[in-house]
Amino acid sequence: MEKNKVGEFHFVTEPYLLDFRGRVTIPMIGNYLIHVASTHAAERGFGFNDMSERHTAWVLSRLAIEMIEYPAMSEPITLYTWIDEVGRLFTSRCFELADSNGKTFGYARSIWAAIDVETRRPTLLDVAGLSSYITERSCPIEKPGKIAAAESESEGIPYSIKYSDLDINGHLNSIKYMEHLLDLFDLEMFKTKDIKRFEIAYQAEGKYGMELMLHKQEAGSEKYNMAICNEGKAICRAAVTWS
Secondary structure: OHHHHOEEEEEEOOHHHEOOOOOEOHHHHHHHHHHHHHHHHHHOOOOHHHHHHOOEEEEEEEEEEEEOOOOOOOOEEEEEEEEEEEOOOEEEEEEEEEOOOOOEEEEEEEEEEEEEOOOOOEOOOOHHHHHOOEOOOOOOOOOOOOOOOOHHHOOOEEEEOOHHHEOOOOEEOHHHHHHHHHOOOOHHHHHHOOEEEEEEEEOOOOEOOOEEEEEEEEEEOOEEEEEEEEOOEEEEEEEEEEO
16 A cells, blocks of 8 residues: 555656756756656546546646756656645645666655636645545655745846747646746856756746746845746746755
8 A cells, every 4th residue: 555655657868858968957857747746646546637527627836846966868767756745725745756776866845736627716625535645755855935035126037928838728837937937047057057956836827928027036155036927926936046
């Protein structure tokens, strides 16, 4: 039963998925995480199709990724995922990334909510059903927390949501938020440093044609706070720590 609680998935770092350094990117890791979360849920009866039958859908609320190392081209990745907390409105899911030798090179924590697909309002979770998959497996990174506002101290860069930004629900794709925020950094930063921790909090859904302002503010040694705003109001906040 304990083994059934933890999902195990395997990937290979294909060349077309890597950046100019030949490394997996944080947004690509985000894609891996969302994929295994969806598959793990579907295999246990609470995936996309199961939620659709109840006119509900999963929404990613917060995500924190911490990297120890970055895999290079053609390296196998094993990704483990499990549920560690369940509440009435939110559930917490953890991830561990390991190489072909079983050495851990990253962890992630995420918080998910369920919404009514018509009203877009939060709905109550099946606490009893989801709680049966809770495991005590350790995830030794800090939980996603409150991220300071960046928009008040920075000028911002305009961006309009386009076709390629949209997901299956017709809203700004969760990974596109991450890509647009990381594009605020100069290429030289990526040449000389690695992202140690990336954290994002989604606050509202972006829609096609929406006019956005992207903000970045230095918040300490190698740390930056960021925000994506529409009409002066943040639709997401993020924080990145470099090493």
